[in-house]
Amino acid sequence: MQFEDHFKEPTTTVSIPGMRILADGSRQEMQDTVVCEHLLEVSVNGYTAMRLSCTADHLKELVVGRLFTEGLINGTADVEKLFFCGKGTIAEVTLAEGKDFTPYQGTEPTCCTGNRQLLTGNRKMGKLPETEINPAAVFALAAHFQTDTKLHRSTSGTHSCYLYLPDGAIVSFEDISRHNALDKAVGHMLLTGADPQACMLFTTGRVPADMVQKAVMAQVPVLISKSVPTEEALILAKEYGLALICKAWPDSYTVY
DSSP: OOEEEEEOOOOEEEEEEEEETTTTTTTEEEEEEEEOOHHHHHHHHTTTEEEEOOOOOSSHHHHHHHHHHHSSSSGGGGGGEEOOOOOSSSEEEETTOOOOOOOOOOOOOBTTTTGGGGGSSSOOOOOOOOOOOOOHHHHHHHHHHHHHHHHHHHHHEEEEEEEETSOOEEEEESSSSSHHHHHHHHHHHHHTTTGGGGOOESSSBBOOOHEEEEEHHOOOOOEEESOOOOOHHHHHHHHHHHHEEEEEETTEEEOO
């Protein structure tokens, strides 16, 4: 895959003046760090495929991961070239020769969820093979969450997704959207050639059906969250053999 990136200085936070109002009526002038929203338009073979509101880091991983979890590509071999403009607001994807693309606009989730019945489009989901859960790895991911991540530590305004690699390494990704954060992790997995079925994903947000769908599309057999699932997510996970672990903390977790 040829990669051409002219976007060199992403801005992810900005300092804003504010006034803190205390219960006793007193006021304190202060500076607050807030996360920046970045708009990215992705075209595939000249057709607009999606518009993403995201943080401006790891855009390469985000685009590759999103194309994969949407079923628009089957892997990095399907991408001939990925180009980013100087402002980082336009990503142009050229598919490899012989790889067709039908213009497709994905369904926008409602209230940061995507009901199982709305999961349509190009996604062709396959059942995952059975996998044995490694409790030590689950607890390692839960402990990693306790260390926090850079953007969240400074803004309290992001979700994170951790990718547990086959060698035990943990790679962290952040975004204003937990869907984007997971796609960044999946993109990193693809770009580094890691075996999906030997990886695990840990998300800091709740798990509705569309998050389960992303893990199944990525062929990652274990999805972990420090939060809770929805009923539709549990139904979908069972149908496709995804090991769904929630309420994952350093001292316990729940398997569904």
